[in-house]
Amino acid sequence: MVDAGLIAIGAGLAVGLTGLASALAEKDIGSAAIGAMTENEKLFGKGLILTVIPETIVIFGLVVAILLWLNM
Amino acid sequence: MLLPEPMSRILVVGTKKRLPDAIDLLYGLENVHVIDFQGGEEGFTLGAPLPEASKASHKLLKLRSAEKELAIDAEAYEGTVAESKIKSELDEGIARMEEEVRLATEIRNAKQVRLSEAEARLAQLEPYRTIPLEVEMYRGYDNLDVLAGHVRADPEPALERGLSGHYELFTAKGGSFVVLFVSSKHADEAQRILSESGFTEVPLPVGSGLPATAAAELDKEIKSAKEELELANKEIAKLNEKYTSMVLASDEYLSIIVEKAELPLRMGASAHTFVLEAWVPTASYDKVTSAFAERFGDSIHVELLENRGREEHHADEEEIKMESGMTSAEAMSLPIEEEPPVKLDHGRNSGRFEFFVKLLSTPRYNEIDPTITVAIFFPMFFGLMVGDVGYAIPFLVLGALGLKRCKSQEWRAISTMLFYGGIWAAFFGLFLYGDMMGIEFTHAEHAKNLVSGWETATWASLLGIDIPHTLFTIPGIDFDVNLGYATKLGSVQILLYGSLWVGLAHLIVGLIIGFYNMIIRHGLKAAIMEKMSWIMVMVGFGCLLPVIIDALVIGNPDALSLSNTLLLVGIGLFAVGMLMAVKGEGGKALIDMPEVVSNVLSYTRLIAIGMSKAGMALAFNYIALGLIAGIGMEGVEPTTDLVMLIVALSIFTAGHLMIFILAILSAGLHGIRLQYVELFKKFYEGGGADFDPLKIKRKHTVEE
Helix, strand or coil: CCCHHHHHHHHHHHHHHHHHHHHHHHHHHHHHHHHHHHHCHHHHHHHHHHHHCCHHHHHHHHHHHHHHHHCC | CCCCCCEEEEEEEEEHHHHHHHHHHHHHHCCCEEECCCCCCCCCEECCCCCHHHHHHHHHHHHHHHHHHCCCCCCCCCCCEEHHHHHHHHHHHHHHHHHHHHHHHHHHHHHHHHHHHHHHHHHHHHHHHHCCCCHHHHCCCCCEEEEEEECCCCCHHHHHHHHCCCEEEEECCCCCEEEEEEEHHHHHHHHHHHHHCCCEECCCCCCCCCHHHHHHHHHHHHHHHHHHHHHHHHHHHHHHHHHHHHHHHHHHHHHHHHHHHCHHHHCEECCCEEEEEEEEEHHHHHHHHHHHHHHHCCCEEEEEEEECCCCCCECCHHHHHHHHCCCHHHHHCCCECCCCCECCCCCHHHHCCHHHHHHHCCCCCCCCCCHHHHHHHHHHHHHHHHCCHHHHHHHHHHHHHHHHHCCCHHHHHHHHHHHHHHHHHHHHHHHHHCEECCEECCCCHHHCCCECCECCCEHHHHHCCCCCCEEEEECCCCEEEECCCCCCCCCHHHHHHHHHHHHHHHHHHHHHHHHHHHHHHHCHHHHHHHHHHHHHHHHHHHHHHHHHHHHHHHCCHHHHCCCCHHHHHHHHHHHHHHHHHHHHHCCHHHHHHHHHHHHHHHCCHHHHHHHHHHHHHHHHHHHHHHHHCCCCECCCCCCCCHHHHHHHHHHHHHHHHHHHHHHHHHHHHHHHHHHHHHHHHHCCCCCCCECCCCCCCCCCEECC
């Protein structure tokens, strides 16, 4: 039996750090997208898509956390 | 119905004599999308506006200037005027109004000038107010210089030292303003000393008498000038009231004239004829031709140039491909010949979701209008993420109210999302999760004790009534219809697993639509290489999914053995699909390959968001019901204290209100994101031009 506490910490790190990474990436893209939108409102859709692309990182983190948690 | 309406290109040729009537008819049909004349046809040049355009523009200019002077708000005003009335009163009315407005604004401007002059003089006099010298005494000396200005520090000690008595200094109340009288010989020295105290010079006052008296008089004058200005403004406000309806209606009337008169700028013209190309919906072609024939007989000729199909022709695609050795995918990205405008064609219910598609971009002429997929999947995903009857009911109420009351497009779109999402949320809340406000109706076995020491509340126990878990059994297939099959926090594994399958199905739907788009654009072969390949990859991944779960999560060692048919079929489909994709699209397909996994995993958010909402709801319920009201706590009797019950109720309400608002944001945003990013990328190109027929939009006038 692996130590449950360590697994929980690992799962927390997996979600937390990937969340931070997504946030850092999205912050830059988001502000650029807002900038582009003020020039041309039609870019909303494209801006939204580009902004959410780094979300994949945190989803992978979530999956890793869930795999860890299921093995607890 | 799924594709935009078919379009036909027509050519209208006629004599210039009939041009004004023809323009009236074109606007009246409301079905003609004009193609701008490009030139190039021999003997034809760009047309010139009709003669009435310049006169109308001139009047329009006057009206617009009056509109600005009177500060008329065209958006806010709703009234209408009959067109015949405007026509009869136009010239006289404009002249009269212009005169009145000119007079009123002239008076207003004069008052404004008087006020600002008085204010400027007062500002100049202000610093001298507390110095007891008459204004005349500041000027007219032969051997004396007068320096007046603001200082930062008191210059007196330094002046005393430097000029030894050849000066006289006056300091205003407060000490930051000084006036220095100094003999001309010492003026330079005095300047230097003053500048050390941070001296900034101001002009000397003009006029006569004591500054304080003069300033008091100016104060009086400013007051009266302000009153007069207000009167003048009131006069203008009266004019605004009097003329708003006339000005706006005439503006609209003249704008229509100018718009119609300038239509020839989009046509070709020779000395005696005009020629116009336009798109009309194929379905209304007959109507258009018969309307022209009826009105003009033989003098205007309407010809059908083509009924546009859906296949795509790139400018000299074959030649370029041969010359430069491009792959077909590269050749396809070359500019396309002009596409017909897009008129979407769908029912009222799915039409409400058109806003979400147009937010991204208008579909192209030769692709399936994705509004229908958004209308199906967006509310469904929204409901899956909320999945709670307690939130679904306010969603339904708010959405229905919004659809009834709201007029702006954005609010209508949000109301649409809330209403249809609310329906799905109620459905999933009742039958999938069995949840209301994060509290189950009755206990299914999987979520009894989420918080240790607290018997998780159910509606059955809270209300003290018996709610059956199985509502009824569908006879024949022996299927129990339950109030909830899974709980968001108790059966996470199975829900996550299910969300992957939802994602896979959603993506395959997208690819099938893409396959169809490809067939109508480039034919079956390209469709198979570029889309069928991806469908095979997806299905292959679908076969591998249970194997991966088996091996990684459950830890079954046999899962990866070669005797597992699912594994073999999955790998086979995946590999063949990949090879086809590489052949069809080039090396780019390999880069896209990991996306298969990340796209499918992306759908775990459907459950993750529901889970986070349920977790928050559990926390608030535990605090309100368990800790404060003492319901279901081990070894504690439920409280009967009224104050405690009120506190519990307010925490319960505030907490769920917060979750409710967060649910709109996160479920709405992630629901639409799954459409835009995951689904649309599989088939949607967008970038079409909206069908924009010639049409008169009236707001302030009515035609009889």
